[in-house]
Each structure stands twice: as C-alpha cells, then as structure tokens.
Amino acid sequence: MPILQNNDEIILVLDSQCDNSCVFCQNSRLVHGKNTQQLTHDEPDDINTIKCRIRLAKSLGFRKICFTGNEILNRSSIIDLLVFARKLSFTNITVQTTGRKLKNFVFLKKVVTAGANGFHVPIYGSTAKINDAITNSPGSFVDLMEALNNLSRFDLPVTLNGIFLTQNYADIPSLVRLKIEQFPGMRFMIDHYRPHAASLIFYHFLMPRYTKVIRYFKKAVELYTKRYRYHSDLFIYFARYFLSMPFCIINKIDKEMFRCVILKISRGYLVSVKNKDDSFKYTSRRKVVSCSGCVFNSLCLGPYVHYLKAYGSEEFRPIKGA
C-alpha cells in the first residue's frame, strides 16, 4: 500500500482491478503482451490495516485524503473506506478514477453520500476513436462522457486529467474545445508523459517531439485564455502543468503564459515536480550544454534523460533575457 504525501494531502494507492489498459500504463497489455488482461489485483491490503493508516494520517495532521490505484472504485471496500474518512472529518476526500463506474448515477450518489467530495478523472481525446485507442478499451469514452454529465449534477470539484502523447497531441485543441463547451466549470490539465521503468522501450512510440507539439499547444492556450483569461484560477491550474517541460519550450508555446506561471508558481511547485520525477528511477532530468547560458538555468529542470536519448538536445536553446 504505497502512501504518498502532497502538502497536507495523503494519497493512498490501493490495489484494484482497472477498467482500462492505457498504452502508457506500466500495468497495461502493451507492456505485458497483447493477449494478457490488465494485471489482476486481489486487494491484498487488509481493510483494518488501511483504516489504521488513515487514522494515523489524520492524527499526524493531514486534512485531505485521495484514494487512488488502478480503478479504486472496483475495490469492494471503497464505500466503507470513504465513510471511515468522512467520519474522521477529512475536509477533502478525493477519488481518482477512470470514471467508468460513475456512468451509473445511483452508484455515483452512493460514493458521494459515503464521503467523496472531489474527483480526478482522466480524458485523453475529444472522440471515442482517439480516447479509446489510448485507454486500449472500447467504450471508455462513451462511459466517461456519461460519468462527467452525472458529475456535473453535483456541486463538487472535478478535475479532468489529460496527458499528451504521440497518439493525441494533434487533438489537444479539440479536447480543450470539448472541455470549454461541455464542462466549463471543471479544472483541466494536460500533463507530461513520464517514462516508467516498465514502459521505457515504448518511450519513442509514446512521446512526441516538442517541436511537433508546440503549434497545437499554442492553439490550446489561445482557446483557453479566450474563455478563462490569463491569471484566472482555472488558467493557472491548466498552465502550471506546462512547468514539467523545459522552460525554453514553454516560452515558445506562449510567452504570456510563461510569465504568468513563473510569476505565480513558487519554487516549491518545481521541487514537487522534480521529486515526482526522481521517484521513478529511470526518469531523471538532465541539463544540456547550452543550459549554462540560460537565465533560467537554476530554476528549470531541463529535459528528461530519455527524451535526450530519443531526440537529442537541439530543441533546447537558452533564454537570454526574462
């Protein structure tokens, strides 16, 4: 039962059977062979042990808790655990889910009544064709849309988590349009693909060159700022995930966004990005020769080692003045 910490939030990673088999996931069929099912987990952690950990986290001062791990809503004890967390008075009880089970409104109500008051849900494309090719699971997009419409009926924070890959980068502006038009109040982010040890052989297949992605991100930022404006909370949430990229790439996407996130985001956020990357043995970052002449050399994390191996360093050019 890995337990992670994010400021005053405890993140409980519990084993469970997933509904999807995403191409970038270290448990997916892509990694383990196309004829294997998503790895099966048998809920090995005893519920009393999990409750002890939750109680300990509360006594240590954590106010927020996030339940995650494959598809956490498939875990038979999830309702019991949510009720337990609610009774301990955690202020934020978040569920990170594929969302597929939440197409059932009755089940969603049960989850909310038990104690969940926030959701993180992944979305990888604006159409079933693109999304389902990434989740490797036909029907996942239709289920997700039903779930998001159900979630819209509650006044609860919902975050849509995207990730940019070779398979979807050209669709990013359409994905932003879908979010703006259908789910305008939800938070949205598009994260960077972080190579895991188990999926490194697919890095080149999954991670596009930044140079190819930039024009689509430019359009996405244009659409986003037209709807939400720079410096708004929803824009800052969207923009902060760009900080996983080298700064010379963010600067090429949108200079105002770059200034906006650099001004608003503290060094602490970058430290947390770095810690997250360093926690995967194979995903550390490295500066390139030209970084020494860059004004952001001390703040920027530089490119991923595996990116450099795949594409070289020619895209990274020092920024000469802020």
Ligand code: SF4
């Ligand atoms: S040149 Fe190096 S330090 Fe400067 S922004 Fe690019 S990757 Fe970062």
